[in-house]
Amino acid sequence: MADKKELRIGLIGYGFMGRTHTNAYKRLGDFFPELKHKPVLKVVCARNKERLQAFADQWGYESIETDWRAVVARDDVDAIDICTPNNMHAEIAIAAAEAGKMILCEKPLARTVAEAQPMVDAVEKAGVPNTVYYNYRRVPAVTLAKQLIDDGKLGKIFHYRANFLQDWTISPELPQGGEGLWRLDNDAAGSGVTGDLLAHCIDTAMWLNGGIKDVSAMTETFIKERVHTGTGEVQKVGIDDACIFHCHFDNGSLGLFESTRYARGHKALYTFEINGEHASIKWNLHDLSRLEYFDHRDESIERGWRSIHVTDGDQPYMDKWWVPGLSIGYEHSFVHQVADFFKSIEDGTPCSPTFKEAQETQKVCEAVLNSAKSKSWQETGVDW
Numbered sequence: 001m002a003d004k005k006e007l008r009i010g011l012i013g014y015g016f017m018g019r020t021h022t023n024a025y026k027r028l029g030d031f032f033p034e035l036k037h038k039p040v041l042k043v044v045c046a047r048n049k050e051r052l053q054a055f056a057d058q059w060g061y062e063s064i065e066t067d068w069r070a071v072v073a074r075d076d077v078d079a080i081d082i083c084t085p086n087n088m089h090a091e092i093a094i095a096a097a098e099a100g101k102m103i104l105c106e107k108p109l110a111r112t113v114a115e116a117q118p119m120v121d122a123v124e125k126a127g128v129p130n131t132v133y134y135n136y137r138r139v140p141a142v143t144l145a146k147q148l149i150d151d152g153k154l155g156k157i158f159h160y161r162a163n164f165l166q167d168w169t170i171s172p173e174l175p176q177g178g179e180g181l182w183r184l185d186n187d188a189a190g191s192g193v194t195g196d197l198l199a200h201c202i203d204t205a206m207w208l209n210g211g212i213k214d215v216s217a218m219t220e221t222f223i224k225e226r227v228h229t230g231t232g233e234v235q236k237v238g239i240d241d242a243c244i245f246h247c248h249f250d251n252g253s254l255g256l257f258e259s260t261r262y263a264r265g266h267k268a269l270y271t272f273e274i275n276g277e278h279a280s281i282k283w284n285l286h287d288l289s290r291l292e293y294f295d296h297r298d299e300s301i302e303r304g305w306r307s308i309h310v311t312d313g314d315q316p317y318m319d320k321w322w323v324p325g326l327s328i329g330y331e332h333s334f335v336h337q338v339a340d341f342f343k344s345i346e347d348g349t350p351c352s353p354t355f356k357e358a359q360e361t362q363k364v365c366e367a368v369l370n371s372a373k374s375k376s377w378q379e380t381g382v383d384w
């Protein structure tokens with residue numbers, strides 16, 4: 001490791017994503033030894049000093065800051081990693097770009113298209129490397145789906161279907177806002193399941209199947225009022241609890257998407273299925289190492305759905321891990337994203353999805369919400 005160039009990380013926010021990203025930085029050098037850079041856990045930032053210091057000690061950060069502006073201003077930080085709630089992404093990213101820092105930002109890029117645009121402008125003006133953690137692209141079975149589609153195995157695509165189902169907000173007693181519950185507060189989150197869950201489905205869908213042209217959507221807020229943690233008052237709930245939309249893709253295929261936090265029994269069931277003229281593929285997050293594949297060109301007597309266990313060295317990313325037959329998990333998608341980001345710096349190429357690409361997903365999310373509100377079809381304006 002001695003001759004590697006340091007890439008000094010400033011992590012803002014140490015919650016769920018702060019841990020997955022830190023884990024990725026810690027694993028990187030061991031499993032991607034060819035990289036010329038090594039991450040250095042320089043500083044982590046959040047507001048509660050005591051808990052932050054405990055996190056820094058546990059995970060191995062060299063220092064702490066309680067104001068993110070101090071992290072952005074530090075000369076000993078090369079890259080800012082944004083793991084805060086959605087309402088803070090824009091301000092931090094713009095300041096980081098202006099300070100010439102590389103930026104790795106959590107999804108969704110921002111709460112709205114208008115809020116995201118200056119972020120895109122700022123990274124492009126500063127010319128700083130940037131990426132957004134739509135990490136599901138880098139689950140090996142999902143990356144393999146991309147490979148099969150790009151190889152033409154499916155032929156012309158007719159249908160794209162995706163769901164992202166959870167069940168954790170069914171209780172009306174759950175407050176909105178505050179630690180762990182900012183996703184229920186529209187000011188912090190920008191939307192409900194659309195920006196939180198469907199954004200993932202939309203990013204994967206456009207990556208696999210091209211741009212989404214127009215959408216028709218409906219949303220529902222099942223619990224209309226909740227206590228707000230910040231004010232202590234019962235307040236109107238502004239987020240969408242559930243969202244269903246259908247759409248046209250630029251390639252002529254039809255899309256059908258559903259997300260909810262009211263599907264009792266489902267914790268994080270992200271699934272997609274794609275039907276083409278020759279073949280179909282299916283994937284689900286609960287069995288993330290498998291890609292289901294049906295090819296109509298197989299001999300009819302043995303034709304059927306194959307369950308491809310994506311663990312072999314010639315399948316995406318799997319040469320980096322164990323031996324054929326042994327699975328990897330959720331956390332590895334973040335290791336892959338960080339590895340690809342480091343590689344992109346070394347190659348001088350963009351690490352997809354960039355802020356610009358994530359802005360296209362933002363446009364679809366916004367068109368979905370506008371469609372539900374206006375009860376009309378909406379053009380997305382996506383340029384994929």
Ligand SMILES: NC(=O)c1ccc[n+]([C@@H]2O[C@H](COP(=O)([O-])OP(=O)(O)OC[C@H]3O[C@@H](n4cnc5c(N)ncnc54)[C@H](O)[C@@H]3O)[C@@H](O)[C@H]2O)c1
Nearest residue numbers: 013014015016017045046083084085086106107108133180
């Ligand atoms: N890629 C994915 O699959 C995925 C999964 C979960 C969350 N996310 C995204 O990651 C982001 C964070 O989500 P999370 O689940 O980790 O949230 P979280 O609530 O677990 O963590 C948020 C962190 O932000 C910190 N924070 C809040 N305000 C701050 C401030 N003013 N200054 C510094 N730190 C502050 C909190 O202390 C906390 O550590 C969100 O944008 C979310 O949409 C992405």
